[in-house]
Amino acid sequence: MIENRPWLTFASHATLLLGIGLVALPVWMALVASTHPASAFGVGHIPLWFGDAGAETWGTVLFEEAGNGVDTPVWFMMLNSLIMALGITFGKIVISLLSAYAIVFFRFPCRNLCFWIIFMTLMLPVEVRIVPTYEVVANLDLLNSYTGLTLPLIASATATFLFRQCFLSIPGELVEAARIDGAGPWRFFFDILLPLSRTNIAALFVILFIYGWNQYLWPLLITTDDAYYTLVMSIKRMLSVTDGDIAWNQIMATTLLAMLPPVAVVIGMQKLFVKGLVDSEK
Amino acid sequence: MTDVILEKVGKTYPNGYQAIPSVDLSIEEGEFIVLVGPSGCGKSTLLRMVAGLESISTGELRIRGERMNEKEPAERDIAMVFQNYALYPHMSVYDNMAYGLKNRGIAKNLIEEKVSDVAKMLGLTELLQRKPRQLSGGQRQRVAMGRAMVRDPKVFLFDEPLSNLDAKLRVQMRVEIRQLQRKLGTTTLYVTHDQVEAMTLADRLVVLNKGKAEQIGTPMDLYNKPATPFVAAFIGSPSMNLIDATLTEQGVKISEALTLPLSHQHRGDIVWGIRPEHLEVSDEQNGDFALRIQAVESLGAETLIHGKIETESANGESMVVRLSGPHLPDVNSLMWLTAPMSHWHLFDAKTQQRL
Numbered sequence A: 001m002i003e004n005r006p007w008l009t010f011a012s013h014a015t016l017l018l019g020i021g022l023v024a025l026p027v028w029m030a031l032v033a034s035t036h037p038a039s040a041f042g043v044g045h046i047p048l049w050f051g052d053a054g055a056e057t058w059g060t061v062l063f064e065e066a067g068n069g070v071d072t073p074v075w076f077m078m079l080n081s082l083i084m085a086l087g088i089t090f091g092k093i094v095i096s097l098l099s100a101y102a103i104v105f106f107r108f109p110c111r112n113l114c115f116w117i118i119f120m121t122l123m124l125p126v127e128v129r130i131v132p133t134y135e136v137v138a139n140l141d142l143l144n145s146y147t148g149l150t151l152p153l154i155a156s157a158t159a160t161f162l163f164r165q166c167f168l169s170i171p172g173e174l175v176e177a178a179r180i181d182g183a184g185p186w187r188f189f190f191d192i193l194l195p196l197s198r199t200n201i202a203a204l205f206v207i208l209f210i211y212g213w214n215q216y217l218w219p220l221l222i223t224t225d226d227a228y229y230t231l232v233m234s235i236k237r238m239l240s241v242t243d244g245d246i247a248w249n250q251i252m253a254t255t256l257l258a259m260l261p262p263v264a265v266v267i268g269m270q271k272l273f274v275k276g277l278v279d280s281e282k
Numbered sequence B: 001m002t003d004v005i006l007e008k009v010g011k012t013y014p015n016g017y018q019a020i021p022s023v024d025l026s027i028e029e030g031e032f033i034v035l036v037g038p039s040g041c042g043k044s045t046l047l048r049m050v051a052g053l054e055s056i057s058t059g060e061l062r063i064r065g066e067r068m069n070e071k072e073p074a075e076r077d078i079a080m081v082f083q084n085y086a087l088y089p090h091m092s093v094y095d096n097m098a099y100g101l102k103n104r105g106i107a108k109n110l111i112e113e114k115v116s117d118v119a120k121m122l123g124l125t126e127l128l129q130r131k132p133r134q135l136s137g138g139q140r141q142r143v144a145m146g147r148a149m150v151r152d153p154k155v156f157l158f159d160e161p162l163s164n165l166d167a168k169l170r171v172q173m174r175v176e177i178r179q180l181q182r183k184l185g186t187t188t189l190y191v192t193h194d195q196v197e198a199m200t201l202a203d204r205l206v207v208l209n210k211g212k213a214e215q216i217g218t219p220m221d222l223y224n225k226p227a228t229p230f231v232a233a234f235i236g237s238p239s240m241n242l243i244d245a246t247l248t249e250q251g252v253k254i255s256e257a258l259t260l261p262l263s264h265q266h267r268g269d270i271v272w273g274i275r276p277e278h279l280e281v282s283d284e285q286n287g288d289f290a291l292r293i294q295a296v297e298s299l300g301a302e303t304l305i306h307g308k309i310e311t312e313s314a315n316g317e318s319m320v321v322r323l324s325g326p327h328l329p330d331v332n333s334l335m336w337l338t339a340p341m342s343h344w345h346l347f348d349a350k351t352q353q354r355l
Helices: A006-033 A054-064 A074-105 A111-123 A130-139 A146-153 A157-168 A172-180 A185-196 A198-213 A217-222 A231-239 A248-268 A270-278 B043-051 B093-103 B108-122 B137-150 B167-184 B195-201 B219-224 B229-234
Strands: B002-012 B018-028 B032-036 B058-063 B078-081 B155-159 B187-192 B204-209 B212-217 B241-247 B251-253 B259-261 B268-274 B289-298 B302-309 B318-324 B334-338 B345-348
Touching: A006 A248, A054 A074, A054 A248, A074 A111, A074 A146, A074 A157, A074 A185, A074 A198, A074 A231, A074 A248, A111 A157, A130 A146, A130 A217, A146 A217, A157 A198, A172 A185, A172 B078, A185 A198, A198 A248, A198 A270, A217 A231, A231 A248, A248 A270, B002 B043, B002 B187, B018 B043, B018 B058, B018 B187, B018 B212, B032 B043, B032 B195, B043 B078, B043 B155, B043 B187, B078 B137, B093 B108, B093 B137, B108 B137, B137 B167, B167 B195, B187 B195, B195 B219, B204 B219, B204 B229, B212 B219, B212 B229, B229 B241, B229 B268, B229 B345, B241 B318
Parallel strands: B032 B187, B032 B204, B078 B155, B155 B187
Antiparallel strands: B002 B018, B002 B058, B204 B212, B241 B251, B241 B268, B251 B259, B268 B345, B289 B302, B289 B334, B302 B318
């Protein structure tokens, strides 16, 4: 249907532009703020164009220290965040691929019960079970370690469910053809299942990476050593300065840096992401 | 040499449903056996039991003398062509065909040689690097067959492989399958619900009904001497005219007024049958009975005439007559027919067996 109604085109474009403006304005302001000296905020008006302190602020934040009582430079915290986010993402994908594989393709007693138990963990995110989980991790001596940061967050009902749906849509004849072709369980998994769920894995990767990267409460609880601080939790710490001015310029720069990896992942994997959620090539 | 033996093979599902009570079948080496029957008759189940995709509840399956009941499909040295082809969508045609060989640990150069040989035989050489979704239905079908042939198995299993193709391609592939099987000389078990396919392909046919083998024999055996009314109706198109009748001293009593003379020692209720192509047009003096014509289907080479046997009461038995060449009788007119006795088929109504 081709419609030619100029006012409609105008209205929809105006709405879209307004939306973009609303979303982009804070980001723009953060970017501008990071180029002014810290004192610029005490004056009472918000700068809307770049200042001249940009190079200095960004250099300090990236390579020397994030400021406001956080001594580690941002690149180091980014690394920590990245390790945690990737650890959680790959851990979740591997675990849920395997559990979905077991639930869909193998007949064992209590198979459905297992599925529903996994499914029920949806009701128990980290925030709900935080005290017992903390105790378990502490007893295992995993405080202040990458394992402690990632392991408790790895189990995932959502991903298991998604892979289960994906596997269920694989025609039974394909499974049988593989059996006749002499593919054992592992061969079948690696040669047939993995390539067929490639787009689903990509879509999940995007969702889970952002989930992992944005983790706040859990890393805040179990890390007390600067060496394991993640970027997202550090921003909050940078705000809680007891004496002196808050270095807003440094905080803004750090915030922008914290946004970059998720944005990069979304943009880089957009095509696969949409494909994984929309169509299947089976 | 007997290649495949099914001995009292039966299938009962865990929920107690008995799909196949017991089937006995022995297949000679190189023979083309077609399992045919209406949907739900257990023909696919039987094939899948031979393949090892379904467990065998009772009886024994032997391939080249070796018991196969407990063997995995891959260990049975069989190859199967599925109805929906079941090609691996992410693999190229070459990889699809090579996958089974790779899993068996065959050397790469040997695989290449075998795949290219088979590809040449099936005319797939140009398509080897394509993905299945870039192929037409007929090409996919060929790849699926190629995948089976590459392995050089003892037995080919086909599960309604042509049912997804259009009519023209089906005929072409049917001929091709037959030629290939003759050339390779591989024992073949083929499942179909299409009796034309069954008749043209088979060395021997197995007609299945509700999990039971009604009759096993060559296509001509089944056509000329069907063992039961079910086989009689199933083989041949249009199917045989079957009429409930009584055998008396005078002969076959079809209705109060119509008795076809026959001397036979059997008495009682029977099913009397004659194929549409064996009925002959006659006239009032010599005809056995008259048909009130209800519909005429002209196909050019032949004409099918549907009608009812004319009796005093309104409900005469329906009949189909097949005449070669074009005929254009008026609907509702009468047509006198003779039914040559040599083409009669008599079945006991109670035991459903041929008399």
